[in-house]
Amino acid sequence: MITLFEIAERTQAGEKVEEKKWDMEFFKTITALIEKYEIKIPETHCFINRDNDLVERAFEAGVEFLERMGIYCITTRRRIKLTREEIITAIKEAPTEILMGEGRDQRVWRQRKIEEKEKLNVCPGHHSPFTEDLAGLVVSNFAQIPRTDFIEGFNFSKVDGREIMGPPMEVYASRRQVAWMREGVRKAGRPGLAIVYYPINTRAEDLIGVMDPDHGLRRTDGILLSLLPDLKMEQDMLSAAIVYDEYGSFKISGSFAIAGGFCGGLDGAIIEGIAKPIAAMIAYRDYINYTGVEHVHMLNARQILLPWVNWARSVVNQALNRFTHTICMRWVIPTSGPGTALNLLESAMQAIEAPINGMNLYAPRQCRTTTNHGQTPLEAEWMIEVSDAIIEQGFNRQGADDLLSKIAKRLENEKPAEGYDINACYDLIHHRPLPDYQKAYLSVKKELAGMGLAIDI
Amino acid sequence: MEISKLPQEQQDLLKSLKKAIVAIDEDTAKKVAQDIVGNDIDPKIAIKYAIAGGAIAVGDKFDTGEYFLPHLVMAGDLMDEVGKILEKNIPAGQLEKKRLVVIGAVQGDMHSVGKNLVSTMLRSGGFEVHDMGVDVSSMAFIDRAKELNADMIALSSLLTTTMPYLKEVVEDLKAMGIRENFKIMIGGGPVTRDYAEEIGADGYGKDAIEAVDEAKKIFS
Numbered sequence: 256m257i258t259l260f261e262i263a264e265r266t267q268a269g270e271k272v273e274e275k276k277w278d279m280e281f282f283k284t285i286t287a288l289i290e291k292y293e294i295k296i297p298e299t300h301c302f303i304n305r306d307n308d309l310v311e312r313a314f315e316a317g318v319e320f321l322e323r324m325g326i327y328c329i330t331t332r333r334r335i336k337l338t339r340e341e342i343i344t345a346i347k348e349a350p351t352e353i354l355m356g357e358g359r360d361q362r363v364w365r366q367r368k369i370e371e372k373e374k375l376n377v378c379p380g381h382h383s384p385f386t387e388d389l390a391g392l393v394v395s396n397f398a399q400i401p402r403t404d405f406i407e408g409f410n411f412s413k414v415d416g417r418e419i420m421g422p423p424m425e426v427y428a429s430r431r432q433v434a435w436m437r438e439g440v441r442k443a444g445r446p447g448l449a450i451v452y453y454p455i456n457t458r459a460e461d462l463i464g465v466m467d468p469d470h471g472l473r474r475t476d477g478i479l480l481s482l483l484p485d486l487k488m489e490q491d492m493l494s495a496a497i498v499y500d501e502y503g504s505f506k507i508s509g510s511f512a513i514a515g516g517f518c519g520g521l522d523g524a525i526i527e528g529i530a531k532p533i534a535a536m537i538a539y540r541d542y543i544n545y546t547g548v549e550h551v552h553m554l555n556a557r558q559i560l561l562p563w564v565n566w567a568r569s570v571v572n573q574a575l576n577r578f579t580h581t582i583c584m585r586w587v588i589p590t591s592g593p594g595t596a597l598n599l600l601e602s603a604m605q606a607i608e609a610p611i612n613g614m615n616l617y618a619p620r621q622c623r624t625t626t627n628h629g630q631t632p633l634e635a636e637w638m639i640e641v642s643d644a645i646i647e648q649g650f651n652r653q654g655a656d657d658l659l660s661k662i663a664k665r666l667e668n669e670k671p672a673e674g675y676d677i678n679a680c681y682d683l684i685h686h687r688p689l690p691d692y693q694k695a696y697l698s699v700k701k702e703l704a705g706m707g708l709a710i711d712i
Numbered sequence: 713m714e715i716s717k718l719p720q721e722q723q724d725l726l727k728s729l730k731k732a733i734v735a736i737d738e739d740t741a742k743k744v745a746q747d748i749v750g751n752d753i754d755p756k757i758a759i760k761y762a763i764a765g766g767a768i769a770v771g772d773k774f775d776t777g778e779y780f781l782p783h784l785v786m787a788g789d790l791m792d793e794v795g796k797i798l799e800k801n802i803p804a805g806q807l808e809k810k811r812l813v814v815i816g817a818v819q820g821d822m823h824s825v826g827k828n829l830v831s832t833m834l835r836s837g838g839f840e841v842h843d844m845g846v847d848v849s850s851m852a853f854i855d856r857a858k859e860l861n862a863d864m865i866a867l868s869s870l871l872t873t874t875m876p877y878l879k880e881v882v883e884d885l886k887a888m889g890i891r892e893n894f895k896i897m898i899g900g901g902p903v904t905r906d907y908a909e910e911i912g913a914d915g916y917g918k919d920a921i922e923a924v925d926e927a928k929k930i931f932s
Contacts, residue, residue, distance in 0.1 A: 274845070275785070278828075282782035329822065329846070384872050384902055410902070412872040420876040425820075428873065455873045456820050484825050516825060519780045551829070552777065555919035561777065623918075625904055626872070 269333035292316035302659040317529025330490035349580035360447030376615040383629030394439020408453035451477040462495035474503035481509040496539035508541035515551030521567040528571035545586035556590040576613035585609040587619035592674015606638035631681035733766035745797040788835040815866040816844035818877035823870035829920035869900040
């Protein structure tokens, strides 16, 4: 695979391109490839793609798109050009399994295939802001979920009661985040559980400052180094990727495409959604990616569901699982907040999609999360419960599509619910939802059971 | 904007221009704009009806998912070009000044998607926008706003650790005694209306569509 040092050199020597020119070229290129590869939305609405030929064409479109565009370095405003051979070699050489954690908490996180029957790997939480008073408690709550394979860090605005501002305070806060994570997993009785550093900022010093086998990030832990939308990278992240590649930590990336942005509609988002995780693998060595397609209006919680978004997401993940080694995850991001039945219904839809399309489960949280108002352990346990039921019941793409249609019908006239702060709907001391949330949970379980999901009620 | 009292031929031209802008049909829009100038139609009416009205229609198309961010960029470019053609006939001093917004992601923040959407939507919404990109320091915002005599500084932050830089801009403006010279609007993932009020910003946009409404409300 092309070395990170080679990528670094290309960020300095590649063609100089103004960002606006890149953005518009991005759209024009993707538009041309939509036509060339006939990436068309089917006439009949569905949630899960069943057209294997389309998946193959979409993959070819994604590779050609990456070859034609390259990756844009926003630091130097240069294009990192890649040859088709470099792209294909990277796809072939990437691992399909990542070993993480240590001792009895060591886990193998691996790529899944479409409709596979093994249980999913799980990252149950964080990637959401919390206040420092809750830090240790929240981590230990998520870590004590038995199926947890790794747990990701979180953002916060104050440390030691003081507002974090500027690189030195950020470095200090970054180290506190990882220390809280280490303490939290110890409290949960799982000291070897892999943790993933969630960058509280993307400066190189913040990213690298947490490296510390004794008190910080271990070689068996990971770091989130996400490629930016529209195939954009930054030198500070690349610097961190180079360091962590030698150190041994695994790296993950947010590699979904946002329909409504410069990729255009869902057809364009399919192409970007396939190209982006491959680019993240090449640029930062991100082998685990949360993948697929989101829509800008859903990310902004304007609407719970938009037609064809789930379908587009399934095309991307099926392509990545069939033709690359990308280890895909479903980032479960309902528009409704925690503590609500709507959140659980939305989360269930995404947890149903995951095993069918070949995705593991990652950090459920409200899409527009604010401090202490993004997630509770219940949503994580719920998504595991639902995905397990889907696998045990032997759902295939058609069956899952039917079930998703029923839930979508239930949601069609609903508006995203605001939800509650974690302490207002969840008891972190006893690791259980508060009575109202428990009631909502049981009610949603009954609803899904009534729709045909074999789930204990 | 009511145009029914104009002669039918003028009404048709204005409707054609608006239609071409909404369809992002560059050639037709420029040609019709020239025809409007040639027919001595009040350019102020043309700007209000075709450009401002077209901008609203373009925004609606984004809202309904028919248009995407690149369409907003193209429509914004086209509206600028058409505006320049129409403005030729407006005597100096009578040109209605667009509200000028300096926008960017604050220091330490490299996230551009939300900021780009707001920037483009504001431009389509009739504002003149100077986009400073990402990782912009407080003083860079202030210097540019002073230099351009801007009406508003719009700030984006996606990280909790870059939110303090939103406040820094407000505080720096206060310290320099020029806080009242500029309206401040903020937004971004972890930012809330409560936070905007807490730091003394004038407005907050939850998303790009709300940001444009908020900006218009601030200047209404």
